[in-house]
Amino acid sequence: MIGKGKSISHTRASMAYGWNQEKDAENVLKEFLHGDSPNEITKEFKMLQDQNYHCTKNTLSFVISPTIEDGKRLNKKDLQTITKRFIHEMKLGERQAIAFVHQDKDHKHIHLYVNRIDFKGVAYNDSFIGKRSQLAAEKVAEHLGLTTVKQVQFERGFNLKEIRTEIKRRHDLTMKQFKPKSFDAYLKSMEANGVKVIPSINNQKKLQGFRFEFDGHNLKGSAVHRNMTLGNIGKQISGINGASILKENKVSINLGGKIVDLTPNMALKIVKFIIKKAIQKGISY
Structure with a gap:
């Protein structure tokens, strides 16, 4: 009440x-x-x-x-x-x-x-x-x-915790099951697992994050789990061309038939991760 x-x-x-x-x-x-x-x-x-x-x-x-x-x-x-x-x-x-x-x-x-x-x-x-x-x-x-309001807030908080856990579980399943090689493939794979991933695109037509829609809830990646921000998802996807990102400080991505760019900071963050992994594997760019 x-x-x-x-x-x-x-x-x-x-x-x-x-x-x-x-x-x-x-x-x-x-x-x-x-x-x-x-x-x-x-x-x-x-x-x-x-x-x-x-x-x-x-x-x-x-x-x-x-x-x-x-x-x-x-x-x-x-x-x-x-x-x-x-x-x-x-x-x-x-x-x-x-x-x-x-x-x-x-x-x-x-x-x-x-x-x-x-x-x-x-x-x-x-x-x-x-x-x-x-x-x-x-x-x-x-x-x-x-x-009471406290009961409603508790129930909402409890339910939201369950929703976050389930979205993260389906994300992990998607990465293990489908091994997506691009953001577009990731979106399609998550949809196959019952979670709609909605790109957040700014006025400059650059991709700055994802929102996750599941069971009537719509949450941004960082609200689901720290590993589900755009940068951390990018790190998990192995099909991005690191050399191209490093050279042009941007990368064009196909998302559902639309071409968008990563922001420069996001592109740089991902390419640093790719280079670090490459060095660890003894691969030279």
């Missing part, structure tokens, strides 16, 4: 959005209010807000978003419970408040509006309200057995 909060001055306009019936808005909470329209509610808010003319951003606007999976099983009573618990965690006390649930894009989320000015004319302290809103949402989720 995610919680966002801020103080606003445009009460009526913001509340009108929350009341938008085209988004299948459903009222789940109304505290100390009688109106049935944004204009009426705004006027009721203003009766208290006029007691504190020093405060200009005098309405608190919150968005409370359960995860999509949690949202699918939450009914109106559950959403009302979430809203009331959130108000409790934010220590808002007895104040005018109204909340709506939006269900657009299959993602239920609550729009909550609370009068920042209480019945004594005192303004709620909104310091760090964004951070406090998130912490309150975490507490609500924990209390009600819903998914």
